[in-house]
Amino acid sequence: MQDEFENQMRPPMVRLLNIALDEFAEQLYERMSAAGFGDIRPGHGCVFGGIDPDNGSRLTELAERACMTKQSVGEVTSDLEKRGYLERIADPDDGRAKIIRLTSHGREAYTVGRRLIDDLEREWAERYGEELIAALRDALEAVTAHRLDALPA
Amino acid sequence: MQDEFENQMRPPMVRLLNIALDEFAEQLYERMSAAGFGDIRPGHGCVFGGIDPDNGSRLTELAERACMTKQSVGEVTSDLEKRGYLERIADPDDGRAKIIRLTSHGREAYTVGRRLIDDLEREWAERYGEELIAALRDALEAVTAHRLDALPA
DNA sequence: GAGCTTTATAAGGTATCCTGATAATTCGGA
């Protein structure tokens, strides 16, 4: 009863998550743009987030890691290929498959992106407190653990 | 240096936020559907999240609270109106404006939605620990505070 | 009352996902 009353005027969790994500993403893509990668958009994350930066990955792998359909990831892949971030090469071990690999430009974007994400997280820690951001991380990892575990290496 | 090494293999914050939001939203809309509101979609949140359930609100208010354009919120409003959740009535105090009000069906969806969100948050607390979810809430509120503060009552 | 602002809407476009269908290749068992 008192719990309901307490919660009544606090913003719902789904809204907080939404705003926090939006905030982080906004800052990230602003900096990506400033770093010369203005054509990288959130939707490209399903590739950059799952690709093996050294050996490349197959479309099926990327789709599975991103929890998306192969068609969707394929579309994003074509877009990034068109923009010069990726290349598709035939898989020598499987005639059906292709290996999606970062070009040198793609590798650059990948590296810069990772660094910007780390930067942002560090800045959040400085701004809001190390402990608070560590707690945020821990909580998010706990809440998403079963999803992350279900993913392949 | 060691910090970079520690972070290296942990999932990036933006991904964690993405998955957590997706997880919460998925469960919420699943239950909304089970409760008979299967036609309520995430995009409708900009109205339900900002509307005054008693007296209704103007489009401009809803757009400002949702940080969206009036056109976008207007589109969502028309959709919800078509589905019987809302009605638009002329504002007696301003000939330009219309008041967007919940119908009885809309009020039902609103109430059920709020309860389901509270339910979910309570279940998360039971599953992952009261303290962890409280910490998650606190951290998210801290990180989003400046955005929430910028909003009107 | 003229000019600016505010309210809502119309029209059209972009981004990010989806489902269903298709073609090529590989694999596994009779």
Place this chain on the structure above:
DNA sequence: TCCGAATTATCAGGATACCTTATAAAGCTC
């Protein structure tokens, strides 16, 4: 060894959730 089933990628079309630009009507200020 060959045939059917599974796997890989892709094509085509659609749904959703936003956006920008332009318009119309009403209010506000001087």
